[in-house]
Amino acid sequence: MKVIFDPRDRATIDDPIPVLQSLQRHDPIHWCEPLRSWVVTRYEDAKTVLRNDDFSADRITPFYQALSPERQAPIQEIIRHLSTWVAFKDPPDHGRLRNAMKAVFNPEAVARQRGYIERSVASLADRLVGREHFDFIADFAFPLPALVILHLLGLPESDMDDLKEWSNQMQAFIGSATTSPEKYNQAEQGAISMAQYFRAAIVQRRQSPTEDLLSQLVNLCDNEGALSEDEIVGTAMLFLFGGHETTTNLIGNGVRALLSHPDQLQRLGENPELIDTALEEILRFDGPTGASVRIIKNSHTLHGVDLEAGQRVFVMINAANHDQSAFDRPELFDIGRTPNFHLTFNYGPHFCLGAPLARLEGKIAIAEIIRRLPGLTLSADHYPYMDTMIMRGVREMPVSNVAQ
Numbered sequence: 001m002k003v004i005f006d007p008r009d010r011a012t013i014d015d016p017i018p019v020l021q022s023l024q025r026h027d028p029i030h031w032c033e034p035l036r037s038w039v040v041t042r043y044e045d046a047k048t049v050l051r052n053d054d055f056s057a058d059r060i061t062p063f064y065q066a067l068s069p070e071r072q073a074p075i076q077e078i079i080r081h082l083s084t085w086v087a088f089k090d091p092p093d094h095g096r097l098r099n100a101m102k103a104v105f106n107p108e109a110v111a112r113q114r115g116y117i118e119r120s121v122a123s124l125a126d127r128l129v130g131r132e133h134f135d136f137i138a139d140f141a142f143p144l145p146a147l148v149i150l151h152l153l154g155l156p157e158s159d160m161d162d163l164k165e166w167s168n169q170m171q172a173f174i175g176s177a178t179t180s181p182e183k184y185n186q187a188e189q190g191a192i193s194m195a196q197y198f199r200a201a202i203v204q205r206r207q208s209p210t211e212d213l214l215s216q217l218v219n220l221c222d223n224e225g226a227l228s229e230d231e232i233v234g235t236a237m238l239f240l241f242g243g244h245e246t247t248t249n250l251i252g253n254g255v256r257a258l259l260s261h262p263d264q265l266q267r268l269g270e271n272p273e274l275i276d277t278a279l280e281e282i283l284r285f286d287g288p289t290g291a292s293v294r295i296i297k298n299s300h301t302l303h304g305v306d307l308e309a310g311q312r313v314f315v316m317i318n319a320a321n322h323d324q325s326a327f328d329r330p331e332l333f334d335i336g337r338t339p340n341f342h343l344t345f346n347y348g349p350h351f352c353l354g355a356p357l358a359r360l361e362g363k364i365a366i367a368e369i370i371r372r373l374p375g376l377t378l379s380a381d382h383y384p385y386m387d388t389m390i391m392r393g394v395r396e397m398p399v400s401n402v403a404q
Contacts, residue, residue: 003030038311040316105239135398145246249287
């Protein structure tokens with residue numbers, strides 16, 4: 001059976017699981033012509049690709065090198081900064097950057113943010129109580145993680161709108177959007193503006209260091225030589241982009257999944273201690289990660305398919321999280337599901353360093369929303385997802401809040 005997978009198709013963007021499950025059954029190592037890439041959909045194959053040294057995480061360098069000089073010039077700044085991201089690094093640079101980041105951003109540092117997160121969640125929820133209609137993304141799911149990452153970096157809340165605009169400009173490029181012709185020019189503009197912003201902030205930290213994460217990164221550069229200044233800028237951009245984009249989508253997708261499954265919403269309301277397993281099921285069922293990209297380093301064969309060095313592979317995380325061989329009845333949204341070994345935060349050496357922070361924010365935020373807004377309902381039957389292969393979420397989510 002031949003399965004057609006076109007990631008540009010709007011119906012597929014909004015609900016990719018049916019066609020991805022068809023690929024799991026009939027064509028698990030699928031050549032996707034629109035992507036000019038292999039698409040991997042099975043759970044065990046996803047783990048193999050994500051942990052195997054035959055695959056490289058650096059999708060930036062080969063993409064840029066394959067362009068003509070005329071096409072390289074308009075995106076040289078976005079490439080300059082993305083090439084410093086630990087997410088796109090292989091050993092030994094990957095280990096060096098990851099160790100530097102873990103020195104300042106670790107579970108202990110995350111735990112110290114609990115009080116700030118709880119206060120921010122309460123403050124944002126206070127503004128929603130009594131409002132009959134609002135956009136859950138704009139009014140809650142976006143500002144919460146943005147506030148938290150700004151607080152971590154020591155940046156003023158007043159800069160949120162500018163940083164949001166620059167991040168949105170970069171989002172289509174980083175997320176491998178399939179139908180956004182202006183993504184290169186917009187990403188370059190966003191990268192230039194954000195890099196200039198962080199370079200100015202670095203100057204301030206050198207003059208007046210504080211205890212914030214950005215000051216600690218500067219210290220790693222100036223006193224320990226662990227990072228270059230470009231790597232500080234790139235890491236700060238990664239913290240900002242990843243720190244709010246992923247968690248915004250986690251909270252938005254999570255609340256939408258609960259509102260779409262009233263039995264599970266009621267179950268959580270009556271058993272708030274289930275928030276830990278509920279969050280893991282949200283991450284599995286409709287998590288903020290659609291795919292992860294690898295480049296084949298060494299030609300080899302997988303399931304009888306010849307994979308050639310230099311070719312690109314999209315590891316479909318959302319498909320792996322719905323693989324019947326790994327999850328019992330994956331189509332069911334079950335907030336008590338255990339065990340739940342989803343791959344939403346990646347797998348192997350590139351497991352997401354921000355996972356503890358995303359989990360903490362998600363649990364506190366979703367639990368409080370369910371508690372404070374018992375009359376919350378979805379205002380639409382359909383919410384179009386963003387056109388990105390990598391991130392999964394919606395930009396707008398109008399809801400109603402009728403007091404019960």
